Amino acid sequence: MPEQLSQDTPLPGSRHTQAGGVQTQYQWRAAERMVHGDLQFTPLAEGLPGYVHGGALSAIADEAMGLACWCEGHCAPGAQVNVTFLQPVRAGDHGQVHASLVETVGRKLHCQAEIRMGDRVVARATGIFVSVPLQDPAQFAGWPGLARFRK
Numbered sequence: 001m002p003e004q005l006s007q008d009t010p011l012p013g014s015r016h017t018q019a020g021g022v023q024t025q026y027q028w029r030a031a032e033r034m035v036h037g038d039l040q041f042t043p044l045a046e047g048l049p050g051y052v053h054g055g056a057l058s059a060i061a062d063e064a065m066g067l068a069c070w071c072e073g074h075c076a077p078g079a080q081v082n083v084t085f086l087q088p089v090r091a092g093d094h095g096q097v098h099a100s101l102v103e104t105v106g107r108k109l110h111c112q113a114e115i116r117m118g119d120r121v122v123a124r125a126t127g128i129f130v131s132v133p134l135q136d137p138a139q140f141a142g143w144p145g146l147a148r149f150r151k
Helices: 015-019 054-071 146-150
Strands: 009-011 022-029 034-041 078-085 094-105 108-117 120-130
Touching (some): 009 054, 054 094, 054 120
Antiparallel strands (some): 022 034, 094 108, 108 120
């Protein structure tokens, strides 16, 4: 079984979400075995004027679930991500994302995520990620827990 990160750790966001008008700050919460992220949506994340594009919300859910896989000891690209949008999000809103790995079946990793604006759940996501060998650790320089993959 892969080694999970055993301590609370700040996590990197990707250039894809930052370029999409979302400012993120992620953290692995080891005791909960969950990724928590603080989100700030800028006007660059708009789809309809004044509202965040669903693609930005989907990217956040995908990224947070992928980070949960990483923190649980897996290098795992997404194979399938399903997002249900429950309420619209206004550009400029602050929110949170929570994501976790809920089940491992062979190399398939089943994940879930929830995006909230305060006490409102605005989107829920599920995903299947596939654990693969880490080919080039140098590409992940600075990522927490990288030493786990160099055994």
